[in-house]
Amino acid sequence: MIKQAQYNLSLTRNELKQLAQMKDWTGKQWENKSKDEFIISIKTKIRRQLEDVQKTCCYCGLKLRGTSKGDIDHIAAKARFRHPEFTFTLKNLALACGWSNTSEKKGTKETIAKKNKVYSKCEFLLVHPYFDNPVDHYEWTDSDIEILIQVKNNSSKASFSIKMFGLDTTEMSELRAAQVSYEKKKLEQTLSVNDEDLVKRTMEYKQP
Numbered sequence: 001m002i003k004q005a006q007y008n009l010s011l012t013r014n015e016l017k018q019l020a021q022m023k024d025w026t027g028k029q030w031e032n033k034s035k036d037e038f039i040i041s042i043k044t045k046i047r048r049q050l051e052d053v054q055k056t057c058c059y060c061g062l063k064l065r066g067t068s069k070g071d072i073d074h075i076a077a078k079a080r081f082r083h084p085e086f087t088f089t090l091k092n093l094a095l096a097c098g099w100s101n102t103s104e105k106k107g108t109k110e111t112i113a114k115k116n117k118v119y120s121k122c123e124f125l126l127v128h129p130y131f132d133n134p135v136d137h138y139e140w141t142d143s144d145i146e147i148l149i150q151v152k153n154n155s156s157k158a159s160f161s162i163k164m165f166g167l168d169t170t171e172m173s174e175l176r177a178a179q180v181s182y183e184k185k186k187l188e189q190t191l192s193v194n195d196e197d198l199v200k201r202t203m204e205y206k207q208p
């Protein structure tokens with residue numbers, strides 16, 4: 001299932017100071033075109049920290065591994081016409097699978113309903129990986145074959161995220177069930193040779 005990110009990324013005071021001094025945000029600072037060593041070191045540091053604590057995609061909840069190592073996604077897009085000033089805002093960064101991150105799904109689409117200069121005070125359109133607890137927004141049905149997702153309490157954020165990330169597609173519902181089955185069997189130590197297919201589906205799910 002989808003989990004709330006309950007960890008804090010950290011940078012040194014000096015690093016934060018240096019970032020705060022950067023101006024003329026275009027979103028391109030993130031891309032390594034300038035080969036800026038400072039930026040490269042910050043990105044490496046953030047990536048390592050995220051890989052340590054985050055094992056599943058922040059949007060769809062599928063495991064990050066194998067064919068889907070995950071990319072650092074800007075929850076509010078960093079593109080020039082979106083919110084480049086949040087390019088290095090730590091709560092704006094989380095790992096997303098290649099599936100959720102494609103241009104057909106999230107891409108550079110708008111995710112802020114009402115902007116504030118302070119990131120945490122923005123109103124978001126989607127279920128925010130850090131600020132929202134998915135259990136307050138989604139409901140799941142229980143089945144071995146497929147786990148369906150539904151909007152809880154008329155959550156508009158849930159409707160938005162389900163639509164944006166295709167969380168209610170058959171493929172996603174089946175992968176979710178496979179992942180839960182796999183975890184359960186692993187915990188009970190009942191995985192057997194008959195589960196080869198299940199293991200394969202969970203570990204190496206293909207992104208369409």
Ligand SMILES: [Zn+2]
Binds near residue numbers: 060
């Ligand atoms: Zn995903």
